[in-house]
């Protein structure tokens with residue numbers, strides 16, 4: 001029977017079945033069939049990216065599996081696909097002893113270090129004799145050194161039975177429940193030649209994109225974000241509540257096979273490919289080379305490419321590929337002789353902190369900035385770095401004159417990590433938190449629960465200049481030629497005192513300005529004309545609402561069809577937008593409650609600025625939603641909105657609405673007194689959502 005046939009037959013059976021009436025053996029069989037079918041659909045969805053049933057059908061089957069498992073806990077398989085969503089929290093992790101210790105790696109910091117390691121290896125193998133060097137030098141395998149958390153997975157007859165962290169190398173923590181929620185780690189392996197028992201070692205990590213999304217979500221919910229993907233991976237893996245881990249999109253790459261029972265291929269690289277055929281992910285960057293020179297040139301090339309990889313790597317692991325050679329070389333204390341980690345040149349250096357200055361941003365946000373003794377980091381000269389906010393400086397006791405550690409990672413803004421206390425001379429001066437705006441002298445205010453300080457004045461000229469610069473920037477209204485210099489000039493000359501003044505500028509206003517001729521003035525006016533047609537998301541971003549970045553602005557423009565609709569939205573409705581949590585929603589809501597801001601929006605519209613959604617914006621934002629392309633029917637009396645509002649919201653998230661329930665309905669959204677539509681949905685097995693479910697689904 002094909003998977004589709006099996007699925008249909010299960011669906012039919014489940015629609016008529018009361019699981020309480022089944023005997024033990026029948027229940028066991030049903031659970032096995034349901035688990036198997038769901039695992040296969042999960043594989044199609046998550047690994048092959050080629051689902052053959054709708055998400056709604058998948059969710060409905062999963063809900064039945066969970067229901068029947070909950071009724072029969074003893075029959076539930078620990079590797080059931082329902083475990084992918086996590087289970088009840090643990091009091092603490094169990095400690096587990098590794099059958100063979102998880103070693104660490106010796107480091108190489110230069111080309112010479114790599115050569116020296118390789119030559120030592122050859123010497124230990126009795127191969128350094130120049131006469132024999134030409135022939136059959138041992139091959140090397142190269143792998144990115146992923147900056148994540150080491151994990152040992154035990155598979156017994158192909159089934160995942162245990163997952164443990166490295167711990168101190170001998171004893172780790174049992175994180176099996178959490179690891180079961182990691183989608184790319186197979187709960188069971190498939191293929192030929194799988195050893196009856198085997199330990200797979202690898203690294204759990206966060207993809208950069210997933211990491212950024214996670215932090216945006218945490219920040220949107222007003223929660224603490226993670227400093228880097230490694231911390232996020234460690235923090236997510238070591239959650240006592242695996243349901244939390246399930247919501248964190250962790251990834252995994254296998255890099256070695258530990259103790260295993262049966263025969264495996266003789267080369268390390270072949271073993272990794274073997275793992276891949278059994279369903280375990282390995283890094284697509286892995287490769288083999290025939291000489292140490294080649295190894296060095298590949299390692300150096302990865303160092304240049306690291307910023308463009310979707311995961312953070314801190315080096316390259318170079319391994320002798322032949323397992324027999326590895327065994328011959330053996331280990332020294334806690335690291336193997338057959339492998340070395342080439343670490344990329346430091347992205348962290350020390351330098352002197354000359355001063356701390358504060359900048360005023362477009363939302364009035366005050367950001368302290370470090371003025372540094374210029375220093376080279378990864379080939380770039382750095383003389384300024386961010387210090388985030390006053391708490392950051394005070395909690396790290398960063399003083400003016402300190403020797404400080406500065407980090408620059410890829411194209412990320414350099415940041416001061418902290419002082420080198422041992423280098424202090426006594427001359428250093430603690431920093432005094434300013435109480436007044438350095439530009440306009442207005443008092444500074446700190447919003448409760450936020451780390452940042454703001455200038456309270458609506459008339460702060462610095463704020464307005466920054467806002468104007470932001471308003472005109474590429475992702476906002478994209479007005480060519482209007483950068484920070486011109487923003488300062490227009491504001492200082494009082495030609496633009498409020499953002500809408502920009503659209504009232506005339507040739508006469510500009511032509512007499514310093515550095516302006518007719519051509520330049522003409523180009524600017526042309527740019528301003530074009531800016532009137534920018535998409536809604538650009539305008540929403542341009543307004544400079546606190547916490548509303550480009551992505552949030554796009555999400556808002558995907559959910560509401562005009563600025564007026566955003567302005568009219570309730571706090572609850574705002575929170576249903578993807579990526580908008582309580583903090584962001586409150587900020588948007590508050591912004592539109594300020595009369596001057598409402599006036600600005602009205603003025604922009606009357607000056608011909610586009611304030612409505614253009615067709616393609618909706619589409620862009622509907623690509624990935626949970627109800628994209630799905631058909632929903634709304635019935636009954638809803639609590640927080642009218643049925644019409646619910647339909648609009650569904651449409652804004654890419655869903656379709658219909659007036660009656662049929663086989664083509666994906667969900668019925670039912671409020672109070674749902675009537676006959678509910679009966680029909682139950683009859684047809686259409687999943688029923690409450691209003692809260694719908695809001696949860698869309699948030």
Ligand code: IVH
Pocket residue numbers: 102103104105143144145146147149150151166202203255256317336339341
């Ligand atoms: S092999 C016996 N390969 O680096 C050698 N390790 O500093 C075992 N790591 O704890 C490690 N990527 O978690 C190996 N491709 C890779 C790796 C890798 C990252 C981590 C690993 C280990 C640490 C050692």
